[in-house]
Amino acid sequence: MPRIAGIDVPNDKQVWVALTYIHGIGPCLSRQILKEAQIGDAVRARELTDDELSRINSILDRNYVIEGQLRRQTNQNISRLKEIICYRGLRHRRGLPVRGQCTQSNARTRKGPRKTVAGKKGVKEMRG
């Protein structure tokens, strides 16, 4: 199995798909990289020669922020927002949507699994 960008070992998929297994590389970037390295899209990842691998690696090194470094960067940006106590930072802290979405219903991606409140029925009943 070829090793690209350190830990990543994409399998015997086509190269452009295999590259998207790297955090920070999507289909679009993947194609651009292959174009720059002058490798055909349809080649399988295991068929890559050492020379081609090193070409991809050097392009990744030079131009793109990927994997651990990218994750660190993202976390830094978020913790910056948290530190300066701005609105977005507060939303991050509370685990609520940051970009102005509604939270009355849904928003489950940010809020996580539903927490059912015991004894809570209808609003009407609570008032009566």
Add this chain to the structure above:
Amino acid sequence: MGRSLKKGPFVDEKLFGKVMKQNDQGIREPIKTWARRCTIVPEFVGFTFMVHNGKMFHKVYVSEDMVGHKLGEFSPTRTFRGHSGGRRGK
């Protein structure tokens, strides 16, 4: 959507004037302001603003990291005190 670069950042002119005036005189007193929509520019760093949230003024000390944000982002307008059913704490 972001603001057009051509226009540059929006800065409330009256507020900016007050900051410059304080800068000239070398004093740093909290500035009361309603201009929540005003972008924080590098000149504001080190100043304290009292940013209105519709009810009261929040003290906001501007640090370097805050440049590029709006003043309103640091003065929350809503209070959430928990839901009515939340008796778990008792």
